[in-house]
Amino acid sequence: TPTITGSVRKDIVMIDKIIGAGEIAMSDHRSGQPTAQDYRRLAAETRVGGMISGKAGIINMHMGDGRNGLKYLFEITEDGEIPKTQFLPTHVNRNKRLFAESIEWAKQGGYMDITSGIDPSHPGSENAVKPSKAAKAALDAGVPLSHITMSSDGNGSMPVFDDAGNPIGVGVGDQHSMFTEFRDMVEEEDIAIDQAIQILSTNVAKALHIHPKKGILAPQSDADFIVITDDFELQRVWARGQQMVEDGQAIVKGTFEA
Numbered sequence: 001t002p003t004i005t006g007s008v009r010k011d012i013v014m015i016d017k018i019i020g021a022g023e024i025a026m027s028d029h030r031s032g033q034p035t036a037q038d039y040r041r042l043a044a045e046t047r048v049g050g051m052i053s054g055k056a057g058i059i060n061m062h063m064g065d066g067r068n069g070l071k072y073l074f075e076i077t078e079d080g081e082i083p084k085t086q087f088l089p090t091h092v093n094r095n096k097r098l099f100a101e102s103i104e105w106a107k108q109g110g111y112m113d114i115t116s117g118i119d120p121s122h123p124g125s126e127n128a129v130k131p132s133k134a135a136k137a138a139l140d141a142g143v144p145l146s147h148i149t150m151s152s153d154g155n156g157s158m159p160v161f162d163d164a165g166n167p168i169g170v171g172v173g174d175q176h177s178m179f180t181e182f183r184d185m186v187e188e189e190d191i192a193i194d195q196a197i198q199i200l201s202t203n204v205a206k207a208l209h210i211h212p213k214k215g216i217l218a219p220q221s222d223a224d225f226i227v228i229t230d231d232f233e234l235q236r237v238w239a240r241g242q243q244m245v246e247d248g249q250a251i252v253k254g255t256f257e258a
């Protein structure tokens with residue numbers, strides 16, 4: 001993977017913002033087709049970098065539709081030397097087979113990251129698992145709540161392929177899906193609201209070792225929170241103690257926004 005200092009380990013140790021590596025593609029036709037040994041070496045680098053710097057040293061794994069699924073991750077962690085928590089496989093709900101494997105992975109101690117922007121009603125994603133349903137299914141299958149996370153992949157590129165595998169366009173990951181899937185977890189899947197919130201906040205912060213600065217409302221922690229109505233209308237957003245949204249409208253704009 002491209003680095004700043006010449007090594008992934010040094011990047012993690014020397015640069016405060018760098019807490020691991022990712023996304024590293026696996027079982028995807030767009031990956032650099034690394035071998036299991038390549039992945040293992042990278043994990044060793046991030047692990048030691050994380051230990052030296054007191055960070056997670058986690059690898060965010062971009063999981064593709066490839067038939068091998070999580071095979072390499074099981075292989076690399078089989079002997080127990082590198083713990084499963086060193087990896088955070090994401091997009092696990094992109095197809096049913098990968099999703100089933102990720103439940104097994106998480107039951108054996110790993111994390112599973114559901115991508116909220118993956119939508120089975122999109123053309124080409126018919127085999128995907130709706131994010132809110134994925135969270136429910138994982139809980140029902142016995143995955144510990146603390147090992148389920150969700151992220152949006154917001155603004156990520158989402159290429160579209162035809163049946164022959166030819167790229168026919170590029171979509172954009174939607175960050176609004178996080179809120180929609182949060183609502184659906186509670187309203188459609190009957191997941192208790194305090195559990196659903198953890199999947200989007202506390203669990204993520206803990207997996208990335210940025211808890212308790214993030215992922216909790218407590219003295220000395222960042223004040224990141226939202227205020228919603230009883231029927232899940234977003235009213236207010238606070239980020240690091242600053243109010244960003246009032247009455248559902250953004251009141252702070254980015255540098256290039258009018």
Ligand SMILES: [Fe+2]
Nearest residue numbers: 023062063091
């Ligand atoms: Fe990805």
